[in-house]
Every structure is written in structure tokens, then in C-alpha cells.
Amino acid sequence: MIDTLAIKRRQFLMGAAGLAGVAAYGMPASAQDGGKLPAYASWKDADDLIVHTDQTLETKRAAQGDALVTPSSDLYIRNNLPAPSEDIVADRDAWEVQFEGFANPGSMTVGEMKTLGVETVVCVLQCSGNGRAFFDHETSGSQWATGAAGNVVWTGVPVRVLAEAMGGAAEGRQWLTGTGGEEIPAGLPPETVQVERSVPIDAMERAILAWEMNGEPVPLAHGGPLRLIVPGYFGVNNIKYIKRLALTADQSPAKIQQTGYRVRPIGVEGDPSQPSMFKMSVKSWITGPLEKASAGKVQIHGVAMGGVSELKTIEVSTDGGETWAEARFLGPDMGPYAWRPFALIADLPAGEHTLASRATAADGLSQPEDFPPNERGYGNNGWRAHAVDVTVS
Ligand SMILES: Nc1nc2c(c(=O)[nH]1)N[C@H]1C(S)=C(S)[C@@H](COP(=O)(O)O)O[C@H]1N2
Ligand SMILES: [Mo]
Numbered sequence: 418m419i420d421t422l423a424i425k426r427r428q429f430l431m432g433a434a435g436l437a438g439v440a441a442y443g444m445p446a447s448a449q450d451g452g453k454l455p456a457y458a459s460w461k462d463a464d465d466l467i468v469h470t471d472q473t474l475e476t477k478r479a480a481q482g483d484a485l486v487t488p489s490s491d492l493y494i495r496n497n498l499p500a501p502s503e504d505i506v507a508d509r510d511a512w513e514v515q516f517e518g519f520a521n522p523g524s525m526t527v528g529e530m531k532t533l534g535v536e537t538v539v540c541v542l543q544c545s546g547n548g549r550a551f552f553d554h555e556t557s558g559s560q561w562a563t564g565a566a567g568n569v570v571w572t573g574v575p576v577r578v579l580a581e582a583m584g585g586a587a588e589g590r591q592w593l594t595g596t597g598g599e600e601i602p603a604g605l606p607p608e609t610v611q612v613e614r615s616v617p618i619d620a621m622e623r624a625i626l627a628w629e630m631n632g633e634p635v636p637l638a639h640g641g642p643l644r645l646i647v648p649g650y651f652g653v654n655n656i657k658y659i660k661r662l663a664l665t666a667d668q669s670p671a672k673i674q675q676t677g678y679r680v681r682p683i684g685v686e687g688d689p690s691q692p693s694m695f696k697m698s699v700k701s702w703i704t705g706p707l708e709k710a711s712a713g714k715v716q717i718h719g720v721a722m723g724g725v726s727e728l729k730t731i732e733v734s735t736d737g738g739e740t741w742a743e744a745r746f747l748g749p750d751m752g753p754y755a756w757r758p759f760a761l762i763a764d765l766p767a768g769e770h771t772l773a774s775r776a777t778a779a780d781g782l783s784q785p786e787d788f789p790p791n792e793r794g795y796g797n798n799g800w801r802a803h804a805v806d807v808t809v810s
Contacts, residue, residue, distance in 0.1 A: 457500045458638045462490040469559045472496040476564035481704045483718040483758035485748045486539070487567030489631045494638055495544050495565060497612050497673065498599040501637070501658055505598065509634055509642035514626070518594075518664030520584030527628055527643050534578035536625055539570050540648040540754035541722045542655060545678055545694040548788075548797030554683055556794035563702045563803065568720070568756040571646045573627030576662070580621060590664035593621050595645040598658035613671040614654050616647055616695060618664060623648050623754075626659065648754035649725035651694040653678055680791050687792075697724040699784055700798035701731055701759070701776035709808045712767045717744070722756040723778035730777045731759045737771035738786070738801060744774070765809045773804035 452468035454461055465480035474494040476487065505512065510528035544565035546558050559565070576593070580586065597612035616624075624647045628635060635641035640657025647654045653673070668674050668689070676687035678694040701721035721731045727750065732741040744761035751757075759774070777783040788799040797803075 457503070458494055460490065460636075461494075461638075462488075465491045466493075467564065469561075472499070473559040473561075475559070475561055476567060478563045478702070478704055479707055481564065481567075481720060483704065483720070483747055483760060485568065485751070485758060486570055486631060489633065489636060489639070492542070492567040492569065492639065493544070493565045495559070495652060498597070498602075498610060501599055503637055505658060506634070506637050506641045509628065512642040514643065514659060515661040516579065516583060516663070517661065518587050518590050519580060520587055522583060522587075525579070530574045530579070530626060530643075531628070533582055534574045535572060536575050537570060537572045538623070538625060538646065538648050538754065539568065539751040540646065541697065541756050542567055542569050542652055543697060543722075544652045545795045546793065548700075548799075548802065549794035551797055551799070551802035552790050552794045554790050554794075556792075558793060563704075565652070566756075568722075568751075570631050571625060571627040571644075572629035572632075573625040573643070573646065576621045576624040576626065576645075579626070579662075580664075586618070586664045589666050591618055592616065592665045592668055593618050593624065593647075594661075594663045594665045594669050595654075595656035595659050596661040596663075596669075597656050598660040608671045611671045612656065612673060613669040614656060614674055615665060615668040616650060616654050620647050620650065621664075626662070649696055651678075651697055653694060678793075678795070680793075680795050683790060683792050685792055694795055697722070698796065698798045699724050699726070699728075699776050699778040699782050700803075701774040701784065701800075702803040703733070703772050703774050703805055706772075706807050707805050709810065710765060712765060712809050714762055715765045715809070716760055716762050717772055718747075718758060718760040719774050720756045720758050721746075721774065721776040723753055723776070723780075724782075725753060726778040726780040726782070727753045728757055728776060729779045729781075731757075732775045732777075733759075733761045733763070734773045734775070734804075735763050735765060735770050737804065738773050738775075741775065767810050768808075770807050770809055771804050772807055773800050775800045 455471040467475040547565035550560040592615035594615040645656040679687040679691035703719040733744045747758040784800045
């Protein structure tokens with residue numbers, strides 16, 4: 418586990434949070450033991466979380482460990498708008514979703530959906546900005562290190578089953594568009610703040626509307642009573658408290674779709690011609706040891722994901738990427754969208770060691786050494802940025 422006292426001392430010596438702190442501990446020094454848990458997330462494990470703001474909570478890197486599934490009490494939270502009132506989970510089966518863009522559109526309650534079909538999928542939920550803190554340039558937004566990600570079990574009705582029940586797609590539909598159930602603050606035009614995202618319609622084949630998360634009703638904080646899950650797609654596409662699901666001809670007019678979550682060079686404004694944060698990429702990071710270890714045999718562990726593909730191999734370096742050794746995946750393979758913990762036992766002499774991991778997916782893609790810096794700090798999967806400096810004594 419991380420020695421918080423040592424971190425605090427180091428923070429004090431460093432003064433303002435510098436990137437050195439990020440590299441050394443894998444989390445922004447400024448956020449250590451930050452705020453208190455907000456009321457809607459008071460049931461979470463405060464020891465395992467970094468509270469950036471009331472709407473952004475990050476899982477500590479050490480807490481990610483070698484867990485097959487991220488406990489709900491440790492899972493990160495990212496809200497663009499304040500979470501709705503607990504009232505919406507009082508009668509979960511009564512929650513109603515508006516369906517549009519199908520041959521026979523209409524509305525359906527969660528209770529009705531439960532009678533149509535049910536499926537379970539394990540997938541990584543990861544914010545587009547996970548790894549943002551490791552970029553050298555200044556970025557706006559939460560300075561996530563590795564903890565805006567978790568591996569989660571979701572159960573719900575497949576969207577393709579719903580589509581079938583409604584007679585299939587209406588003509589000319591290209592996008593699957595989900596709308597969040599938050600109340601829009603008075604006086605604001607909805608498209609400026611509404612959490613509404615469109616993904617290419619083929620994602621319908623694997624998307625589900627989930628009422629269960631890790632074997633329990635989806636907590637309000639994570640989108641209960643009902644959430645859209647698009648396996649393999651970045652967090653933002655997984656709409657919480659979904660109130661409308663539409664097959665549309667065009668992408669949503671919402672700002673979060675048109676100009677937000679667009680990858681572009683530093684200094685450039687977002688626009689719809691730029692790549693959107695849809696599919697995730699192959700990625701891995703070490704979760705221990707993060708700071709120090711005893712000389713001799715050391716167990717190095719972490720987590721790896723293939724993005725939208727099964728994983729093939731995971732390699733670990735103890736010399737900053739000069740040489741690599743193949744590590745072993747731990748536990749069962751839970752499909753192409755899940756992460757897999759990994760471990761390697763290495764013999765480490767006393768001294769400073771830079772530990773890195775590099776995943777390769779079955780589609781042949783590997784993590785790059787560096788991921789190109791971009792204006793909002795999205796999509797970082799560079800292995801060098803995720804390396805940790807460990808003192809072995
Ligand atoms: N309705 C709604 N859905 C949402 C969001 C939101 O603010 N409102 N945030 C998105 C973003 S940016 C991310 S990363 C994930 C975070 O999911 P979590 O809070 O359950 O971890 O939810 C996505 N879905
Ligand atoms: Mo996000």
C-alpha cells in the first residue's frame with residue numbers, strides 16, 4: 418500500500434503539485450486525501466478514492482490492485498451535471514424510457530424490459546480523460562491518473578432485443594443516441610449541458626440497458642435505475658439514468674457530442690470533423706509496487722485491457738523499457754471488453770527501478786511508447802507515461 422505520510426512529506430517538499438509527483442506515485446499529488454465524499458456517494462470507500470470534486474472521484478492506483486472486478490465501493494464517478502435526486506430510484510421498475518426512431522416507437526418501463534430479455538457483460542468503464550495527468554501540457558478537466566477506470570459486471574436487456582420488439586430501425590438511421598435523465602438547470606439551452614451522446618448504430622449489436630451493476634441494482638451514482646452500456650466505448654457514451662434511446666439520422670446536436678470529446682491538437686477548438694471518443698484502445702498499467710519494494714523477488718502486478726479486442730500478451734519491464742518479460746494474466750478471461758489483472762515475479766536488486774507494462778491485443782495492436790498530446794488530454798495509453806519509479810532497498 419502507499420505510504421501516505423511519505424507522500425505528504427514529498428508533496429510538501431515539492432510545493433505545488435508537479436508532474437514529478439504524478440510520475441512517482443501515479444496520481445496527482447494535489448488530490449491526495451482531498452475532499453469528503455459527497456452525499457450521493459457517501460456509501461463509497463473513502464480510503465480507496467481521491468475526491469477531486471463532488472462530481473469527480475478517482476480510484477487510487479494501489480486500490481485497483483489485481484482485482485478481476487472493481488468493487489462498486491471503489492468505482493470512480495464522473496458527473497457532468499449534478500446527480501438527480503434519490504427519488505428516481507425509489508420505484509426502479511417504474512422508470513420509463515422513451516424509444517424513438519424504431520418502426521414502432523413508444524415508451525417502456527424497466528419492469529417491462531425485464532420480461533423481454535436479459536444478458537450480462539463485463540466491461541471496462543473508463544473516462545476519456547483517464548491518464549490526462551500524465552501529459553506534460555496544461556489540460557483543463559480533472560487530472561485523472563489511472564483511476565478513472567474500473568472493470569464492471571452489467572446486467573440488462575440487449576438493445577437489439579428491444580429493437581426487434583419495436584419492429585427494427587426506422588429508415589435512414591445511422592446513430593444510437595442516448596439521453597441522460599438529469600434536470601437541465603433553468604435558463605440554459607438544453608444542448609449546452611444535456612448529456613446526450615450518439616454512437617455509430619452498429620454498437621447496437623452489443624449495447625445493453627442495464628439495471629444491475631456488480632450483482633446489485635445500479636446505484637444512483639452510477640446511473641440507476643437504468644443505464645446504457647456500450648461495451649468497448651469510452652465512459653461518456655454510457656449514458657446514466659437514461660430517459661430516451663433513439664435511432665437517429667444524425668449525431669446529437671448536444672455540445673458534448675458536437676465539440677466536446679473531440680481529439681485535436683493542442684490549442685485547437687473542438688469541432689465535429691475531429692475524431693470522437695468512441696472505441697477504447699489497448700492499455701495497461703502497473704498497480705503495485707508503486708513506490709518501494711524489498712530487494713529480491715518482487716511481485717509486480719497490474720491490469721490490462723484490449724479495448725474492443727481480446728488481449729494477447731502483457732509484458733513488463735523493470736528497466737524503463739530497455740528489456741521486456743512476458744507476464745501472466747490472472748483469473749478467467751471475461752471477454753474482449755473486460756480487463757485482466759496480470760502479474761510477474763521479478764528479481765530486483767537494490768536501487769531505482771522504472772517499472773512499465775505493455776499490452777498487446779489479439780487484433781495485433783500494442784500500446785505505443787507515447788500517445789500524442791492533444792488539447793483535452795484524451796485517450797492516453799502510452800506505456801512510458803504510465804510507468805512507475807520504485808525504490809528497491
Ligand atoms: N447522464 C449522464 N451520463 C453520463 C455522465 C453524466 O454526467 N450524465 N458522465 C459520463 C462520463 S464523462 C463518464 S466517464 C461516465 C462515468 O460513469 P460513472 O460515474 O458511473 O463512473 O458516465 C458517463 N455517462
Ligand atoms: Mo468521462
